[in-house]
Amino acid sequence: MIPEIGHFSLIVATGLSFLLAIYPLIGAKINHAGMMNSAKPLAIVQFMFMMISFSILAYSFATDDFSIAYVASNSNSLLPIQYKISAVWGGHEGSLLLWALTLGGWTAAVAVFSRGIPVDALARVLAVMGMIAIGFNLFILLTSNPFDRTLPFLPLDGNDLNPLLQDVGLIFHPPMLYMGYVGFSVAFAFAIAALMTGRLDSTWARWSRPWTLVAWVFLTGGIVLGSWWAYYELGWGGWWFWDPVENSSFMPWLAGTALIHSLAVSEKRGVFKSWTVLLSISAFSLSLLGTFLVRSGVLVSVHAFASDPSRGLFILAFLVTVVGGSLLLYAFKGASIKSRGKYGLFSRESMLLVNNVLLIAALLVVLIGTLLPLVHKELGLGSISIGVPFFNNIFFYMVIPFAIALGVAPLMRWKNQDIKPLVSQLTIAAIASIAIGILMPAIFADKIKWVAVTGFTLGVWVIVTSCMEVYMRATHRHTLLKGLTKLGRSHWAMVLGHIGLAMVLIGISATQNYKIEKDLRMVPGDEVVFADYLFKLDGIADADGANYEGYEAVFTISKNGKFETEMRAEKRNYFVQRSMMTEAAIDWGVTRDLYIALGEQLEDNSWAVRIYYEPFIRFIWWGGLVMSIGGLFAVSDRRYRFVNKKIAAK
Amino acid sequence: MTENKTGKQLLTRLIPFVIFIGVSVFLYIGLFKDASVLESTFIGRPVPEFALNDLVDPSLAHDKSVLKGKPMLLNVWATWCPTCYAEHKYLNQLAAEGVYIAGMNYKDDRVKALNWLAELDNPYKISLFDPDGMLGLDLGVYGAPETFFIDSQGIIQYKHVGDINTRNWNGKLKAVYEQLK
Numbered sequence: 115m116i117p118e119i120g121h122f123s124l125i126v127a128t129g130l131s132f133l134l135a136i137y138p139l140i141g142a143k144i145n146h147a148g149m150m151n152s153a154k155p156l157a158i159v160q161f162m163f164m165m166i167s168f169s170i171l172a173y174s175f176a177t178d179d180f181s182i183a184y185v186a187s188n189s190n191s192l193l194p195i196q197y198k199i200s201a202v203w204g205g206h207e208g209s210l211l212l213w214a215l216t217l218g219g220w221t222a223a224v225a226v227f228s229r230g231i232p233v234d235a236l237a238r239v240l241a242v243m244g245m246i247a248i249g250f251n252l253f254i255l256l257t258s259n260p261f262d263r264t265l266p267f268l269p270l271d272g273n274d275l276n277p278l279l280q281d282v283g284l285i286f287h288p289p290m291l292y293m294g295y296v297g298f299s300v301a302f303a304f305a306i307a308a309l310m311t312g313r314l315d316s317t318w319a320r321w322s323r324p325w326t327l328v329a330w331v332f333l334t335g336g337i338v339l340g341s342w343w344a345y346y347e348l349g350w351g352g353w354w355f356w357d358p359v360e361n362s363s364f365m366p367w368l369a370g371t372a373l374i375h376s377l378a379v380s381e382k383r384g385v386f387k388s389w390t391v392l393l394s395i396s397a398f399s400l401s402l403l404g405t406f407l408v409r410s411g412v413l414v415s416v417h418a419f420a421s422d423p424s425r426g427l428f429i430l431a432f433l434v435t436v437v438g439g440s441l442l443l444y445a446f447k448g449a450s451i452k453s454r455g456k457y458g459l460f461s462r463e464s465m466l467l468v469n470n471v472l473l474i475a476a477l478l479v480v481l482i483g484t485l486l487p488l489v490h491k492e493l494g495l496g497s498i499s500i501g502v503p504f505f506n507n508i509f510f511y512m513v514i515p516f517a518i519a520l521g522v523a524p525l526m527r528w529k530n531q532d533i534k535p536l537v538s539q540l541t542i543a544a545i546a547s548i549a550i551g552i553l554m555p556a557i558f559a560d561k562i563k564w565v566a567v568t569g570f571t572l573g574v575w576v577i578v579t580s581c582m583e584v585y586m587r588a589t590h591r592h593t594l595l596k597g598l599t600k601l602g603r604s605h606w607a608m609v610l611g612h613i614g615l616a617m618v619l620i621g622i623s624a625t626q627n628y629k630i631e632k633d634l635r636m637v638p639g640d641e642v643v644f645a646d647y648l649f650k651l652d653g654i655a656d657a658d659g660a661n662y663e664g665y666e667a668v669f670t671i672s673k674n675g676k677f678e679t680e681m682r683a684e685k686r687n688y689f690v691q692r693s694m695m696t697e698a699a700i701d702w703g704v705t706r707d708l709y710i711a712l713g714e715q716l717e718d719n720s721w722a723v724r725i726y727y728e729p730f731i732r733f734i735w736w737g738g739l740v741m742s743i744g745g746l747f748a749v750s751d752r753r754y755r756f757v758n759k760k761i762a763a764k
Numbered sequence: 765m766t767e768n769k770t771g772k773q774l775l776t777r778l779i780p781f782v783i784f785i786g787v788s789v790f791l792y793i794g795l796f797k798d799a800s801v802l803e804s805t806f807i808g809r810p811v812p813e814f815a816l817n818d819l820v821d822p823s824l825a826h827d828k829s830v831l832k833g834k835p836m837l838l839n840v841w842a843t844w845c846p847t848c849y850a851e852h853k854y855l856n857q858l859a860a861e862g863v864y865i866a867g868m869n870y871k872d873d874r875v876k877a878l879n880w881l882a883e884l885d886n887p888y889k890i891s892l893f894d895p896d897g898m899l900g901l902d903l904g905v906y907g908a909p910e911t912f913f914i915d916s917q918g919i920i921q922y923k924h925v926g927d928i929n930t931r932n933w934n935g936k937l938k939a940v941y942e943q944l945k
Contacts, residue, residue, distance in 0.1 A: 392780060399784075406791065434788050441781035448777045449770065485787065687873055714874070714895045717823055722896075 117182055120170030121261040124211075127163035127218065128251035130156055134221075134244030138237035150237035154225040157240050160247065161222035168215045171260055172202050184208060184260040200285040206425075207260035209288060213405070214250045216289075216296040221247065224300055224325070231321055238307035239300075246299055249432040257425045283343030290336035291363055295401035297329020298370060301377075302398035302440070305391045309443050312450035319381035319390065324749050326377060326394075330370045331745035337363055338738035345731070346700060353625070353734055356505045361484045362404030365477055369397040372473040374748075379466050383528060385457065388448055389470070395444060399437040400477075406433050407484070458530035465523035472516045479508050506626070510565065517572035517619065520612060521579035525586070539582060547575035554620075558705060558729055559628045569623025576616035580609050604751040610744030614737045621733025630727040633713075637720045645727040647708065648672045654721060662686040662695075667712050667721065671701065683712040683723075707731050810918050811838075812902040819869050819877055819891035830890055832918030835944035836864040837911050839888070839928075840900065842872040843880050845908040851927035852884050858933070859887035863941065868892045870900050870908050913937075915944040 134156040141149025171184075175198045180186040188208070189201045203212040221243040228236055254260070304322040308314045340360070341353045354360065373393040380390045406429045457463035483505055521543070525536055551571030555562050587605065588597030630645050638653045650670045657666035664686035671678045684697035701708040706729045713722030811831045818824035831838060839855060841848040859865055867888030869877045874893060881891075894900055903912065903920075913922035922940045924932070 388777075396780075430788065430791055433791075434785075437784055438781065438788070441784055445774060445777040445781055449773060485790065687876065 116170060117174055117179065117261045117263070120167045120174070121259065123163045123167040123170070124251065124255060124261075127160050127167065127214075128248065128255060130160040130163065131244045131247035131251055134160060135241050135248055136244075137241075138244075139241040142234045142237045142241075145234070147233065150233050153237045153240040157218075157221045157225040157243070160244075161218035164215045164218035168202075168211055171208060171211060172199055175199060175202050181263050182260070183262045183264045186264055196285060203288050204284075207254070207258045209292075210250065210254050210258055211260055212289065213292055213296060214247065214254060216292045217243065217247055217250060217299060220296055220300055220325075224303075228321065235307060235311075235313075235321075238310055239303045242303035242306045243299060246303075246436065249436065253425075253428050253432065257428050283339060283346075287336060287340050287343055290332050290339060292336075294329050294331075294333025294336050294370075295363075295366060295404065297325065297332055298366060298373075298394075298398040298401050300325040300329065301373065301394040305394035306440055306443065309391065309440075309447045312447060314387050314391065314450070316381050316384050319377050319387070322394065323374070323377045323381060326370065326374055326397075327745050327749045330367075330374055331742045331749070333363070333367050333370060334738055334742045334745065337367060338735050338742070341738075342735050346698065353731065356483070356502050358484050359408055361480050362400075362407045365480050365484075366397050366400040366404060368473050368477040368480065369393060369400050372470045372477075373397050374745075375466055375473075376470055379463055383457070383463060385463060386467070386470075391448070392444060393470075395437070395440045399433075399440070400481075402429075402433050402436060406430060457528070460526065460531045460533045462523060462526040462528050462531070465519055465526050468519045469516070469523065472512060472519070476509065476512055476516075479512070480505070510568075513619065514568065514572065517576055517615075520615070521575045524583040524608060524612070525579060540579075543575060543578045543582060547571045547578055550574045554624075555628070558624075563627045566623045566627035569619055569627075573616040573620035573623065576612055576619070580612050580616075584609055602751060603747045607744045607746075607748035607751070610747060611741050612744075614740030614742075614744060617733045617737030617740060619737075621730045621735075621737060624730035625728050625734070628729045629731075632725050634723045634725065635716060635720050636723045637718070642725070644725075645706075645729075646673055647678070647727065649710075649725060651721075651723070657684060659686065665712065665715075667710075667723070669699070669710060671708060681708065681710055683710040685712045702732060704732065705730060807920055807923060809920060811914060811920060812899070814899045814902065816868075816892045816894055816899055819867070819874065819881075819893040822874070822893075826890070826892055828918065830892075831866060831914055832916070834864055834916050835941065836866055836889075836914050837941070838866045838868060838914055840868045840870045840903075840905050840908050840910045840912075842870045842908045843876045844872065847927045848909045849884075851909050851929070852887070854927075854929055854933070855887040856885050858928070859889075864889055866890045866892070868894050868899065870894050870905065871896070913940055913944055 134153060137156070138150050138153035140146070141152070174182050174185050175189050176195065178185070178189070178191045178198075184205060184207045188205045189198050193201065201208075203209040221240060224243070225236075225240055228239075231239075301322050304318065304325070308318050337360075340363070344355070345353045373390065373396075376386050376390045376393055379386045406426070522536075522540065525539070548571050551567050551569075551574055552562065554570045554574075555566055584598070584601070585594065588594055588601060590597065592600060632642070632644065634640075634642060636642070636651045638651050641648055641650045643649070648671065650672070652668045652670055654665055654667045657664050664684050666682050666684045669681045669683070671681060679701050681699035681701050683699040686695045686697060696711050696713075698709055698711040700710075706727060709726040709728060711724045713724060715721055811828045813828055814826075816826055818826060837858075841851075855865060865887050867890070869891060872895065874895070877893070881888075892899070909927055911924045911928055912920050913924070915921050921944055924937060928937060
């Protein structure tokens with residue numbers, strides 16, 4: 115009975131999204147205040163019904179209701195409670211419900227927190243979000259209902275789960291990604307609403323900006339979390355695999371990054387508006403494309419769920435309607451977007467344009483790299499596989515101009531910059547960066563690799579120029595210390611975002627070029643040396659826990675004859691879940707991670723052991739984290755609060 | 765603004781739409797290829813080189829010569845995979861009918877795998893043990909279960925993803941197996 119309530123709530127929510135898509139829109143057309151005002155309560159009530167529906171599905175998981183097919187195939191009675199809950203979005207149906215719930219949440223948030231926005235604009239924005247909700251809710255109801263019953267053949271218990279998927283990282287990773295994906299629907303709705311009326315001014319950019327930033331923060335966090343999870347759980351010592359599913363989260367991120375920059379220009383300078391609108395459409399379209407790629411099974415990847423053409427067809431039809439429709443709207447209504455303001459060749463505007471062009475170029479590379487294998491096959495040219503070397507090579511060459519421009523841009527003034535006074539500063543920065551870039555490998559490696567040196571130089575360049583910029587702005591009118599306190603939050607947001615990227619660059623350059631990986635066969639007492647570290651296998655002992663029996667290998671790590679640390683790698687055999695888990699030992703540090711995974715016991719008392727040395731790998735995730743914090747700084751800028759109050763007071 | 769210029773701008777703004785429609789067409793075609801026939805770049809090629817121990821007798825090492833000499837199925841399975849459990853009974857039946865099946869235990873634990881075979885019967889004429897997924901990686905295995913159809917020359921002719929059951933065996937796979945020579 116209870117699951118039927120969940121199903122029914124979903125139907126009610128779908129009905130409400132129809133109302134939300136149509137009613138306020140007509141109201142805005144005929145200028146009927148009551149109809150326009152209905153958008154807010156509709157959005158909020160729709161979200162409440164989605165919440166009921168989702169909670170009931172979660173409740174069914176928690177209470178092991180295996181009469182629901184989706185629960186039976188994604189959970190079992192022995193699963194710990196937190197994994198039962200995260201199993202709600204572990205499969206196709208539930209993850210779509212989470213998607214729709216997230217969309218409902220964003221819609222309600224826009225309804226509640228957009229006090230400063232005129233009622234007709236808000237009515238249009240919420241109506242557009244209602245249209246997206248129709249598509250998703252119908253998709254769930256018609257092709258992927260999570261509340262389908264297994265009656266009358268009720269299974270006694272559910273399926274066992276792959277132990278890999280029982281992990282904290284997996285609890286938070288999908289919801290965060292979805293918050294990001296779906297969050298771009300707000301920027302999308304603002305762009306479409308503006309295109310409908312042809313009113314695109316800088317207030318529009320100001321409304322859209324904080325929402326876009328929040329979505330971007332979630333997406334960045336989600337991607338970082340996913341990468342970190344892959345590193346410590348999969349036991350391959352890698353952090354990014356250019357897998358189609360990873361790519362489909364990276365593409366909206368690239369578009370979103372371009373968007374937050376171009377929104378800033380549109381808000382401050384009133385230029386690039388047409389471009390900003392197109393980016394708003396693109397960021398969300400790529401989120402939808404990502405959903406299509408993952409859910410339809412068109413591309414095969416490690417993450418893909420079982421494919422089903424009817425589902426894929428539905429998403430494709432939806433994709434064509436939403437994306438095709440909005441791109442057509444853009445083509446025909448875009449003429450009404452007029453950009454005021456001129457800017458010179460050397461100006462912050464032109465540098466941001468360079469940034470956008472390069473981000474979009476990177477986006478196209480990922481898009482082509484992801485879709486080309488598919489296109490190639492359809493054209494009858496046979497199967498090709500575009501792999502890691504393709505992406506790594508192209509990204510190496512693209513990041514060079516990108517990072518150089520990124521360092522220069524903040525030093526430039528809006529409108530026009532006299533380039534002469536900057537030349538000497540930039541020369542100093544460049545020399546310093548190159549020197550540090552060459553010195554860095556000398557600290558932790560014995561060989562100079564030029565690819566790594568390039569990466570280090572670029573990272574240092576971004577940091578040095580960011581510091582110069584902060585110093586310049588802070589000392590412009592005040593002393594340094596006083597000036598630092600006077601800088602706005604969105605200024606710090608930019609600095610953090612850029613320094614975060616520099617950290618990522620340094621981390622990637624170090625770990626890609628100086629990582630050492632060894633598969634060894636060791637007996638207790640064996641020693642092995644690499645990267646200045648001596649690994650000694652002291653012994654392997656039984657280490658049984660409450661619900662598993664296992665082995666624990668103890669290693670002593672020393673460097674230059676001095677004891678450094680002790681690492682314990684485990685292999686566990688869980689009785690109940692009948693699963694084998696490798697608990698890798700990770701000794702983390704600022705400049706390097708040591709990573710030991712215990713393999714199989716071989717004959718004659720020896721063990722297979724895999725050891726990694728990963729220099730600066732933490733910088734990748736820390737950098738991502740710093741970028742996200744930068745995004746939060748931008749959202750919390752007082753400008754947005756001030757604007758809200760001022761307009762609300764009118 | 766002249767009419768000509770407006771028209772040109774409209775065409776420029778139509779570019780994203782046109783690109784998108786092009787992509788959609790390919791996505792549409794891609795949707796209707798049989799999803800269970802995954803293109804493996806290894807189809808039509810010999811089994812890659814490998815050195816794996818035997819599941820039952822760890823002191824026994826196998827290389828690619830064991831996957832040669834007669835038409836056979838190479839079934840990739842693991843004890844953590846519920847679908848493999850469902851498939852196992854049917855594999856026993858096929859083995860009883862005289863189909864030669866080699867097994868590859870994938871990213872798994874030896875003791876558990878042996879218990880599983882003791883409990884459910886062993887349909888495999890030969891059992892490879894691939895705890896790290898090394899051969900799996902070389903073969904382009906996406907998950908378990910997967911089954912490779914290998915002819916007597918040791919050449920991979922077909923790859924099936926998902927479980928083998930009465931329906932797909934009689935529908936298609938049996939014919940594929942009988943064509944292997």
